[in-house]
Structure formats: structure tokens, C-alpha cells
Amino acid sequence: MKQPLIAVEYNGIEVDYCVLCGGIWLDQGELELLLGGAAANRFLGAMREGAQVREQTRRCPICRGAMNKAQTEATPPVLYDCCGRGHGLWFDRHELKLFMQQSAAAPGSEAVARWLNDLFPEETPHS
Amino acid sequence: MIIVSMLFLVLAVIGGGALLVFLWGAGIYNGLVRARNAVKNAWSQIDVQLKRRHDLIPNLIETCKGYMAHERDTLENITKARNLAMGAQSVGEHARAESQLGQALSNIFAVAENYPDLKANTNFLALQEELTSTENKIGFARQAYNDQAMHLNNKIEMFPGSLVAGVFNFEAAEFFEIEDAAERAVPKVSFS
Amino acid sequence: MWELIRANKRRSVALLLLMLALMLSLGFVIGAALFPVSFNLNYGDPYGRHAYPAMDWLSVLPGGLLGMAVASVIWAVQAMVAYFRGGAILLSLSGAKPIEKADHPRLFNVVEEMTIASSLGKMPRVYVMDDMAMNAFAAGRDPDTACVAVTAGLLARLNRDELQGVVAHEISHIVNRDVLFMTMISIMAGTVVMLSEVVLRMFRHGLHGGNARYRGGKKGGGGAQVIVLVIALVFALLAPLLAQLIYFAVSRKREYLADAGAAVYTRFPGGLAGALEKIGADTHQLVVSKATAPMYIVNPLQGARAFHGFFATHPPLEERIQILRSLAGGVSYAKYQTAYNQVHGKGQLIPQSGLAVAAAPLRAADPGNAAQAGASHNQFREAGDLARNLNGFRFLSCACGARIKLPPAFAMQAVQCPRCHAGVALSAARENAPVTQPSATPRTPPRRRKPASSSAHAPLMAQRNAGAWQSVQCACGAVKNVAPSFEMSQTVCAQCGREIHFM
Ligand SMILES: [Zn+2]
Ligand SMILES: [Zn+2]
Ligand SMILES: [Zn+2]
Numbered sequence: 001m002k003q004p005l006i007a008v009e010y011n012g013i014e015v016d017y018c019v020l021c022g023g024i025w026l027d028q029g030e031l032e033l034l035l036g037g038a039a040a041n042r043f044l045g046a047m048r049e050g051a052q053v054r055e056q057t058r059r060c061p062i063c064r065g066a067m068n069k070a071q072t073e074a075t076p077p078v079l080y081d082c083c084g085r086g087h088g089l090w091f092d093r094h095e096l097k098l099f100m101q102q103s104a105a106a107p108g109s110e111a112v113a114r115w116l117n118d119l120f121p122e123e124t125p126h127s
Numbered sequence: 128m129i130i131v132s133m134l135f136l137v138l139a140v141i142g143g144g145a146l147l148v149f150l151w152g153a154g155i156y157n158g159l160v161r162a163r164n165a166v167k168n169a170w171s172q173i174d175v176q177l178k179r180r181h182d183l184i185p186n187l188i189e190t191c192k193g194y195m196a197h198e199r200d201t202l203e204n205i206t207k208a209r210n211l212a213m214g215a216q217s218v219g220e221h222a223r224a225e226s227q228l229g230q231a232l233s234n235i236f237a238v239a240e241n242y243p244d245l246k247a248n249t250n251f252l253a254l255q256e257e258l259t260s261t262e263n264k265i266g267f268a269r270q271a272y273n274d275q276a277m278h279l280n281n282k283i284e285m286f287p288g289s290l291v292a293g294v295f296n297f298e299a300a301e302f303f304e305i306e307d308a309a310e311r312a313v314p315k316v317s318f319s
Numbered sequence: 320m321w322e323l324i325r326a327n328k329r330r331s332v333a334l335l336l337l338m339l340a341l342m343l344s345l346g347f348v349i350g351a352a353l354f355p356v357s358f359n360l361n362y363g364d365p366y367g368r369h370a371y372p373a374m375d376w377l378s379v380l381p382g383g384l385l386g387m388a389v390a391s392v393i394w395a396v397q398a399m400v401a402y403f404r405g406g407a408i409l410l411s412l413s414g415a416k417p418i419e420k421a422d423h424p425r426l427f428n429v430v431e432e433m434t435i436a437s438s439l440g441k442m443p444r445v446y447v448m449d450d451m452a453m454n455a456f457a458a459g460r461d462p463d464t465a466c467v468a469v470t471a472g473l474l475a476r477l478n479r480d481e482l483q484g485v486v487a488h489e490i491s492h493i494v495n496r497d498v499l500f501m502t503m504i505s506i507m508a509g510t511v512v513m514l515s516e517v518v519l520r521m522f523r524h525g526l527h528g529g530n531a532r533y534r535g536g537k538k539g540g541g542g543a544q545v546i547v548l549v550i551a552l553v554f555a556l557l558a559p560l561l562a563q564l565i566y567f568a569v570s571r572k573r574e575y576l577a578d579a580g581a582a583v584y585t586r587f588p589g590g591l592a593g594a595l596e597k598i599g600a601d602t603h604q605l606v607v608s609k610a611t612a613p614m615y616i617v618n619p620l621q622g623a624r625a626f627h628g629f630f631a632t633h634p635p636l637e638e639r640i641q642i643l644r645s646l647a648g649g650v651s652y653a654k655y656q657t658a659y660n661q662v663h664g665k666g667q668l669i670p671q672s673g674l675a676v677a678a679a680p681l682r683a684a685d686p687g688n689a690a691q692a693g694a695s696h697n698q699f700r701e702a703g704d705l706a707r708n709l710n711g712f713r714f715l716s717c718a719c720g721a722r723i724k725l726p727p728a729f730a731m732q733a734v735q736c737p738r739c740h741a742g743v744a745l746s747a748a749r750e751n752a753p754v755t756q757p758s759a760t761p762r763t764p765p766r767r768r769k770p771a772s773s774s775a776h777a778p779l780m781a782q783r784n785a786g787a788w789q790s791v792q793c794a795c796g797a798v799k800n801v802a803p804s805f806e807m808s809q810t811v812c813a814q815c816g817r818e819i820h821f822m
Contacts, residue, residue, distance in 0.1 A: 007707075007724040008737050012696055014703075017737045029451070033696055119721075120738060165438070172435060236686070249786045253424065253804050259479075259687065260428035267436035270586070270679060275438065 005061060010119050016061070022093035025061055026112070028086055034115055035108045043108040044086050055079065062087040072102065096120070155291045162279040166300045169272035176264045177212070177225060180232075183261065184209050187254050191235065194245035201238055205231045229265075232258060276300035324495065326670035327576070331500045334569055338507040338562065342394060343387045345511055345558045349518050350386015351379035352551035379547050390514060397506045405502050406458040406466060413456070415446035415468040416709045421805040423447070423705055426474060429483045430467055433490045436584040443467045443493060449706040451475065453598045457489040460499040467493075471709075472601070475702035476695070477594050479685045484581055484591030491580025497573045504566055511562040518555035571634045575668050578639055579655035586650055586682040592643035599636045638662055649678035701803075704788050708800050714788040717743045722787050745792045748779035748799075748812075748819045776817045778809070783821035793817055 005016040005025060013034065016025040031040040047070055057066045060083040068084055071077035078098040081090040091099060100113050100120075188202055195202065208231045212224035236255060245251050280299045282288040291297075400408075420427040427445055434442040439462050446468035448454075453472045459465035467489045469482075477485065492498055582588040645658045652669045659668050704714075704724070711727035719739035725731075733744040781791045789801045797814035809820045 003730065004726045004728045006726065006729060006734065009700070009722040009724070010720060010738060012700060014700070019731070019734055019737075022737070029699075033699060169438070233686075249803060250806070253806060255687075256424055256428065259685070260425075260432060263428075263432045264435055266682065267432055267584075271435055271438050 008119070013115055013119065015116075015119060024091050024096060024116075026089040026091070027062075028088050031088070031108075031112070035111060039108050041086065043112070044082070044089070046107060047080070047082050047089060047109075058090055060085070060087050060090075072099070078102065151287075152291055155288055156295065159279070159282055159288060159292060159295070159297055162275070162282050163297065163300075165275045166272065166279050169268065169275045172268040173265060173272060176261055176268055180228070180258065180261045180265070181209055181213055183254060183257055184232075187235075187251075187258065190248065190251050190254060191239070191245065194242050194248070195238070198235075198238055201231075201235055205235060229262065232262070273302050276302055327495050330670070331496070334565065335500070335504060335507075338504055338511075338565060341558060341562055341565075342390055342507050342511050342514075345514050345554055346386040346388075346390025347383035348386070348547070348551045348554045349514055350389065351383040351547045352518070353521065354382030354385060390510060393513070394507055394510045397510070398503055401502045401506055402460055402499070405460065406464055406498075409456070409458045410446060410466065410468065413448055413468060414450075415448045415466075417466075418445055418447050418705070418709075421802045421807075422708065423474065423701075423802075424804050425479065426469065426482065426486075429479070429486050430490075432483065433487045433584055436487070437490050437494050437580070439465075439490060439494060441465075443490070447471060447474070447705060447709060449709050451706075453477075453601045455485050455489055457492045457498055459493065460502075461496065462493060465493045465498075471702045471706035473594075473598075474705065475699045476597055476601075479687055480585070480587055480590035481594035481597065482590075483585050483685075484587070484589075485594045487581035487584040488577045488591060491577040491584065492573070494580065495573070495576060497577065501570060501573065504569060508559075508562040508566040512559040515555040515559045518551055522552060522555075572668065574634055574639070575642075575659060578643060579652055579659075579669065582643060582646055582650045582655060583652060583679070586679050587684065588643040588646045588650060588681075589684065592640045595636050595640050595643075599640075634663075647681075649680050651678035654678055705802075708788060708802070712800075713745060713790040713798055714800065715743045715745060716784045716787060716789065717741060724788075745790055745798065746782055746784070747792045748781035748794065748817075750777050750779055750794065776815070778818035778820050779812075780820050780822055791819060793819065 003018070003020055005018055007014055008017050014030055016027065018024070028040065028044065031043060034040070035043055055069060057069075058081045059065065060067050063083065063085055065084060067081040067090060069079060070082045071079050076098070078095055080092075080095050080099065083089075096116065100116050184205060188206060191198075191202060205228070208224065208228040212221065212228050215221040215224045236258075239245050239251070239255075279297075283292040283297050283299055418426070426447075430445050431442055434440075441462050443457070443459065443462070443465040444467075446466055448468055448470045450470040451472040452470055453476060455467070455469040455473055457465060457467050467486060469485065473482070473485065578591060581591045585591070642655065642658045642662045645661065646654055656667075656669045660666070707714075707724055713725045713727075713729075715723040715725065715734070717723060717736040717739060718741060719736060721736055721738040723734060723736065723743060725734070733742055735741070736743050776794075779794055783789065783801075785803070787803050791799050791801060793799060793812040793815060794817065795812060795815035797812055799810060799812055799819065801810060809818055811818055
């Protein structure tokens, strides 16, 4: 059964969330609110770097286009999906955990990681 | 025979002419009455907004009290100004009291900037929006009143309205002194 | 102001007549070309024809009159529909939905303020479009049926003064009766385009298909028929162009006039100027049809500065902004006219009679603007939630502070909070009289029925979560959304009419 994404707001910040798989969608508009317009675009641009990974392709919830696979430069790399048209980012549940642990190289990713930590305190891995 | 029919013709022309003049006059009269009613309506709109402001104030005081322990004077000033405005008798007294109340209100919103907890209170924010809007409406209602008063006065002064207005005792409407924009801005500038 | 409105009306009527003349003459020429009727009994006999040349010209009359009649009927039917249903059609095409004061008090207040400032008499109904692009329009044939619609994107990004400027612009359209006028004239232009299309198709068909009827005329050599055909062709080619030129020129003038009205009503031209700047910089595109585009505050079909000139319904944004920005030391129609002449060049925008009114002093900027610039985050969230409410979302609050928004297609009644994993359910309104009713309230299945009088049911009680949108489920199963700014202690279920009291 399919379920549409629900929105979760905490402290004035919002993400879209899938109740079935626990994945989250970071919308471009939300990133603009968090980082500012130019910084959000830079962040999304940097996060768009492709990666050759064999994993099922996801579709962007906004434009329905196939999203690109991308990964952070840290080890082990975090895999995520990115809409080629800059609509936003998709993190699977386990991807999200790792992303919060290691801030990616992209400008602004620290702020995004902090934000996610605030929103999902229980996901924070105890290292 | 011819004389009689001539007489009838003359009477008919005079009668028709009189009817036309009457209708014309009635049209002008109606226009004047409409303009006078518009002035009255505009005036009552100001009253509605002033009353709305009076009604909102007790609520505002109640909300602010808990947060503004050190601003008892500021709060008391508002209550005093409100009571003064509600009890005012003469037009001049009334105008002075209302403008004082406006000042006191802009003061309290300026002071509120120093109380982040109060600024986060949804009830306070709602009251601030209502009072800001009421303040605007008072200003716009005064401007609209002046426009209507000007319209009526022009009709009364200019021909042909002046003829009818003279006969039926139409009085020119008084203008509202619109406060200077600069004067209004002074207390508010401090918190931008 | 009244002189201005009256002068406007006169000019509108003149333009309508011009458009009507264009439409009717096109109808005449087409009719004459398509249905030639001969008065000559010896039709086909060259001698008989040359004998009565005047009769030849008469032959265009019946067809021409028929063409005029057809054109008028086409226009009249559309005009009637537009007059009586135009507002409703525009609103439903745009997807705008009516809101109450509690849904967005500021928007409501601003519309009320501008109603007072413009002496409109009756406050227009207020609509919101669920769209993050920034735009607004007015609809309705007169002040009694008028409505103002704005997008959620506009509410998300404009400060109070800017919103006031946009609303004033729309109210100005209502005061000037622009909506009705623009609808009527656009329908005429549409009819002209349609008739021309018919003619051109006929010609193409006639030339390619070799229809004997037309060739017969040509063969006859000379005669009125050929001339009529040529006239019809030229007319069919030129008329739509002319109609659109009239239409666009009129439309642009109206926009300037509405801007002037907005400056006069708000006594703060910087508000509308700021709004237009933000709208021009906006990258979102509103989805609208070509027919409704001229009704908006900025043309949603054009990129901000894609093409202007003769075929633009709206004047270039920069020019409108520049004119508004150069108004200083007071506002009046006369000052706007002067600024228009400085920026745009020659041209009488406002009738002489409207220029006499003295200038009003400028108003100070809303002191909340600076504070609002910092709180744009909240404003964005508010507008987004308003749009969600219009779309039938349900709003849940978790004890951990998370707010959960469920889309209408979301099938589950309760969810696990993604933040703290606690179960969260819709807050329910329940009867609070355990003596007469056992603790479990029997749930009647949700079905459509007439709202019963509130006395039929005991009032229900519900917990109120302040500061956020909240969905309350009535005992009948219907869900009622309450805005954060809803300050009353009770509301009524829209489906069954039960009173819902908040604790
Ligand atoms: Zn996309
Ligand atoms: Zn929770
Ligand atoms: Zn119900």
C-alpha cells in the first residue's frame, strides 16, 4: 500500500516524512528558509555530485523525475538521492543517521545536520 | 377661441417649464442629500473604529500585565487615556483624548519589543494585529470622511448646487485635521 | 474621485462602442461575402447584370445584416454568461477558495482597511489561491459581487504594507469597474478573433478545394462580389490585430490607473512598489489560462520582463515601480499623472476632472515591517499551513512539540510521531455529559445531511492546542480545522451543526 508523505514541523522547521519507510524529503523551499536562497542553491548544487551505485532509482516527489544517486566524501560515504532539477534531497532512514553523524563537504551541510538532529533526536547514533 | 387655445398653449409651456425646473432642482437636491449621507456614513465609520479600539484595550492590558511587571506606568497610561476618551464631552476634548490614546498604544508596542516572551505570545500578536489595523482604519476613515466632506462642500458652494443648498439650508461639513505623517511617525520610529 | 470614476465610465463606453463597431463591421463583411443574395431575376445573364449595377451592391445587404446578427448573438451569449457567472468561473478556474477572518486576520484586516479608504461601501469577499507563486486578482461585476483573491505565495513573502498595496490595487480595479469592462471587451476581442478565423478557414478551403461558388464570382469579372470578398479577406486579417491592440492598450492603461488608485488609497506608494519588486524577482510560475491572464496584478504568463510593448496586457514592472517610487511628499492622482509623464512620456492617463483633488500626506511605514523581515520564517509557515488547510489537510499535535500535517489522501487515522515515536491521533470533540450518555459515544457514520439545529445535540468539548492549526473531529465523523488565530471559545461542526466548545 502507498501512503503520501506527511509533513512534520518542529521549532518552525519542517520536513516531509514517509510513515512506511521512515525516509525524509528535504524540500528546496525548506532549505532556502534554513540557509537562505543562494546558500541553499549552492548546497543543493554541491550535493548533486553523481555516484555510481547500484540501488533502485527514486522519483522526485515534486517533478516525478528520476533522482540522481549521490554520496558524501567521508568514509563510509553516505548515499542519498538528489533531484536533478534542484527540487530537494531524499534520505533513507539509515542514510539520515549517517548524514547527521558526519557533516558532508557541501557548504551549509553542517547547519542541515544540526537541524535534522533537532528534529530527530532519537535517530542520533550513540557513538 | 384662438385666444383661449393660445392661453392654454402658454400655460402648458409655463407648466412644462416649471415641471422641468422642479425635476432639475429635485435631482440636485437628491445629489446633495446623497452627499450629506455619505459624509454621515464616513463619520460613523470613524466612530465604529474608535469604539473597536476602546473594546480591545482591556484585553491588551490583561495580556501584557503578566509579562510587563516593570511597566505599570505605561499600562496605566493606556487605561487612563481610554477612560478619558470614553468620557470626553466636547469634540475638541474627544479628539485630544483619542490622539493621546493612540500615542499611549504606540508606546506600549515600542516597549513590548524588550519582552521576547510577550512577543511570542499568540494572543498578544493577534491583539497587536487588531490594534494596528484599527489604527489604520481610523486613519483611512478620517481621510475618506474628508474626501466626502470636500465632495459635499464643493456641491454646496458651486452653481447650481449653491441655489438648492441655500434654500434647504445645507451646511458645509467640517474637515478633520489629518495628523502630519511625521508627527505620527515619531513614537514609532524608535522600534524599527 | 467621483469625477474620475465617471470619466472612466464614459471612456469605457466609448471604447466598448469602438470594439462593437469593429465586431459588427467584421460580421457584416463576412456575412456579405458568404451569403450573396441576388435581387436580379436574370442572374447569370451578363446583360441583365450590367443593366442594374446598383442592385449588385444591394445584394450584400441581407448577408451582411445576417452576419452582424450572428456576431451580436455570439457576443451576447458570452457576455451574458460572463456578466452573471464570470466571477464564479474565474474563481473556479484559478482554484481560489473563500476564507474566514480567523484563517488569516491580517489579509482580512487589510481588505477592510482598503474598503474604508476607497469608500467602496461593501467589503469584497476574500479568497486565497493555493499557489506559492505571487499574484492576485479581483473578480465580480460590481462592488456587490466583488471578490479579491491572492495566492498563498503572496501572503508568505509580503509585509503588511506591501500586502496592503496589492489589495489596494485590486480594490481600485473594483472601484473603477475594470473587471466587468475588461471581461466584456476581452469577449468582444475574442469574438472578432473567432469570426476572422472562420473567414480565413473558408478562404483556405475555397482556394484549395476549388469551391465553385467563389470561382463563379471571380469568373463573373468585376462586380460587387469580388470586392466584397477582398474586403472580407483584408478585414479578417486586420480585425483581430486591431481588436487586440485596442484590448491591450486599454488593459495597460487600467493597470496604471489601478496603481494610481492604490497609491491614493494607501497613502504609501512604497508598499505596492515593494510588492511589485518582490513579485518581479519571484521565480515561481503561476499556472493560469491565457483568457484569465489580464485579470491578475502582474501578467502570470509573461516572464517578469519577457516582452512588453503593444502586445502586453500589463505595463513593464520596472516602469510601474519607478512611477510609484518617484511619488514623494504626498499622493494624489495629479502627482501620479506627473510621475507617469516623467517616467513613461506623454499621455493623459487620468482625466482632467480627476486631477483637481488635493494631495494627501504620505503615511508612515508600518512599524511591524522591520520585525516582520526577521520573522519571515513564521510568515512562510503560516501561509503554507493556510494553503494546506484549503486543501483539506488535517493537523495533529504531538506532546513532544512536533506538529504533524496529514494530506487528505493519507488513509490512516492516527500516526506514530516521527520525532518521539509516541502515537498521535486527531483531537476529538466528545460529549461531556457522562450521566446521560455512557462513556463511549456512539459514532454515527459520516454521511451528508442537513445541518441540524444545534439544540438537537448537546455541545461537544475539545482540547485546544494554541498557536497552531488544529483539526478537531466531531462526533459525527467530520473534521473541522481551526486556525491558530481563532480566539473564540466555540465553533460549529459544518456537517452536523453540533457546537464544539474548547476547554
Ligand atoms: Zn524534481
Ligand atoms: Zn512526538
Ligand atoms: Zn459534526
